[in-house]
Amino acid sequence: MFKSLLRFLLSVIAFLGCSALKIYAQTTVPVNDKVQQHIFEYNQVYCFEDTTGNINFNQVRALAMIGSFKANKQPTPVTQNPHSAYWYRLKIGKNFNTKNSWMLEFFDQTIDSITVYSPGIQNDYHATYLGSSHPFTARFYQHKNLSVNVNPGTDGEGVYYVRIKSTHSVNVIIVLRSVSWFISYALDEYFFFGVFYGMILVFGLYNLMMFIAMRQVQYLYYIAYNLSIGLYEMCADGIAYQYIWPNYPTWNQYAYGIALFAACIFAVLFTQSLLNLKVNAPRLNKAIGWVIILRCLFFVGCITINNNWFNYKIIEFLPLSLAFYAGCYTLLRGYKPARFFVIGYSFLLIGFIIKSCIALNIWWLPVTELDYYSLSVCFIMEMLFISFAIGDKVRILKNEKDDAQQRIIMQMKQNEELKDGLNKRLEQQVQERTKELVEKSSMIAEQNEELKLVNDLLQQQAEEISRMNVLLEKDNIILHNDIEKVTHDRVMSAEVDFEEFSKIYPDRETCFKFLADLKWENGYACRKCSNTHYGNGHLPYSRRCSKCGYEESVITYTILQNTRIPINKAFYMIFLMYSTKGKISSHKLSDILSIRQSTCWAYSSRIKKVMDSKKKEIRNAGNKGWSKLVIDSIEN
Known part of the structure; x- marks a missing residue:
């Protein structure tokens, strides 16, 4: 009885244990020809993080046997630590009757290294090496995504191990697909890429023609922005690695960062130009200038310090948000071209948020093709509405130009009407004025005839007066000369004071002229x-020899040489000495000439000496005797 009860309890425990194992066991993904693709999610993927990065495949299989792999609790797995290696275990059901060939595809082609361990027929495994760190030409499928064949008809257990190592966080999106579906999907996908990049080229050519026509720099900014976005999308989608640089995996690691930097810079420059922030929002214009500087510094740091900084794409949220805010701000202030700009950047902001949520693993839904390419779709919508914004701005400018032209035409019409009215009034006034002028002209003509007769009479009188004036002028000259002669003779023949003497020799120039005439x-x-x-x-009145250059003053070699008193007073002193025959005293001379007595005595002594030596010559010289003293002194 006891043994029977013990067996029953052991059976119950075994049943419960098996049930528990079934509850927590990894879900096997079945292979069904009716289901062409399946995305692995949640507990269909078991994960193990190798923090050392050195565990080999055999060790991983042993760890899987003891339950070290944990079920994935997210829609799609995400690698968090760039220093760790992540192992993923997949279970694919057997299907010996499938008519399709099957493959595993990894959506994120930016993963640096993927090693897929596929089970063989004898329960052994062979490794397939994939990843962006390997040349593109080494891939079995020449497709942008990483792909590897699977064989659901193998005798193995159908357990696949995937080792992923990447320097940045990646979404491990693994899809089981039939090869036929993969080919069909790839054709559609590449067709979409052709349309997408073709639209970028079309928008670029359109804006190039607009630039040629309008000569506005905003079109060049938008062309550069579109080309940068196109290059970034080609890098992100793997198209650039496939077609442009397939043999340069190192360059492929950070080429997207350069394209994203260029897109960011040209986007904010285009925002400044399109919204005319320098006028509409000066503070925002300065803020965008600082954002450009900071973004350039970060780019330099990524190039020179650490290329892995390119993985921080979240920083693009700052210039994107600032550009969006600038569009909203100018739109609220009445700048109409900003409306389509705001709509376009709204799509871009939505796509950026979705892509950021997927990258940061906060997206609550399984990642599908639509989610994965959401940013590309939003880029198309953004380019479409930005083109509308550019066209809207051109239309508004054209309307403003037309309105201005209409106002100019109206003003010109008003000016023409005013001019016509003014011309009519002026013509009337001119006619009236002309009539008055004709009447006055006839009156003036009559008066001119009268004046002409009067002028002729006056002319005759003027000629007669001119003849009389000529005769009077001659008489005045003769009279003036007679007066001067009489005055001179009176002065020279009588005792006159210095004031009257100064009328004949008033200044130095007159005295010098008199001396020059005597001397030469x-x-x-x-x-x-x-x-x-x-x-x-x-x-004054000195003479310079033209041959030897010797200059002789007018008072040199005269009785006046080295005289320090005014020359007209010296003249008067000579005259007084001559007229008084040297009897005037030095005191008297000092009182008359206002010169010190000693000076007068010295000069009078010199004059007396000359007079004593020339008595005979000056005795009969008359009133010119005093000047004879000067002449004789020159000769001596």
């Missing part, structure tokens, strides 16, 4: 070389 009355001869030709010297 008989002609000039140089005292050095006897040359008779001269020019004017530096002092």
Whole structure:
């Protein structure tokens, strides 16, 4: 009885254990010709993280036997640690009757290294090496995605192991597909790529023609932005690696980062130009300028410090958000060309958010082809609406130009009407004025005739007066000369004061002229070389020899040489000494000339000496005797 109860309990425990194993066992994906593809998700994929990156395949199989692999709890697995190697175990059901060939495809072609361990007939495994770190030409299927054949009809257990190692976080999207479906899907996919990149080229050519027509730099920015987006999408989709640089896996690792940098820079430059932020939002314009500088610095750091920084694509959210905010801000302020810009960037923002959620593993739905290519679709919508925005801006500018032309035409019509009215009034006024002028002209003509007669009479009188004036002028000259002669004779023959004497010799120039006339009355001869030709010297009335350059002052070799008193006073002193025959005292001379007595005594003594030596010559000289003293002094 006890043994029977014990057997029953053991049977129950075994049954429960088997049930538990069935509950927590990995789900096997069946192979069915009616189901052409299947995406592995949740507990269909078991994961193991090798933090050392050094565990080999045999060790992994042993770890799988002891339950080290854990069921995937996410829609699709994601690698988090770039230093770890991730192992994934898949179970594919056997189907010996399938008519299709089957394959495993990995959506994310940016994975650096993938090693697929496929079971063989004798329960052994062979490895297939894939990944972007290998040349593209080494792939069995010349397709952008990483693919490997599977054989569901094998005698093995149908367990596949996948080792993934990548320097950045990747979404491990694994799809089981029939080869026929893969070919059909690939053709459709490449057709979509052709349409997508063709649209980029069309938009680029369209904007190039717009630039040629409009000569606005915003079109060049948009062309560069479209080409950069196209290059980035080719890098992200693997098209560039397949067709442009298939033998350069190292360059393929960070080429997308350069394209993304160019797209970011040209996007914000295009935003500045299209929205005219320099006028509509100066602060936002400065903020975008700083964003450009910071993005350039980050790009330089990615190139020079660490290429893995290119993986932080989330930083593009900052310039994208700022450009979107600038569009909303200018739209709210009434800038109409911003409306299609905001719609286009809304699509781009949605695609960026979806792609970021997938990359950060916060997307709650299984990743499908639509999710994976959502950003490309949003790029197409964004380019479409941005083209609408450019066309809208051109249309608005054309309307504004047409309105301005209409206003100009209206203004010109008004000006023409005003001009016609003004011309009519002016013509009327001109006619009236002309009539008045004709009447006045006739009156003036009559008056001119009268004036002409009067002028003729006045002309005759003027000629008579001119003849009389000529005669009077001659008489005045004769009279003036007589007066001067009489005055001179009176002065020279009578005792006159200095004031009256100064009327004849008022200043230095007059005295110098008088001396020059006396000194060179008989002609000039140089005292050095006897040359008779001269020019004017530096002092008034001095003469400079044209041959030897000797300059002779007018007072040199005269009684006035080295005289320090004013020359007109010296003249008057000579005259007084001559007229008084040297009897005037130095005190008297000092009072008359306002010169110190000692100076007067010195000069009077010099004059007396000359007078004593020339008594005979000056006795009969008359009123010119005092000047004879000067002449004789020159000769002596």
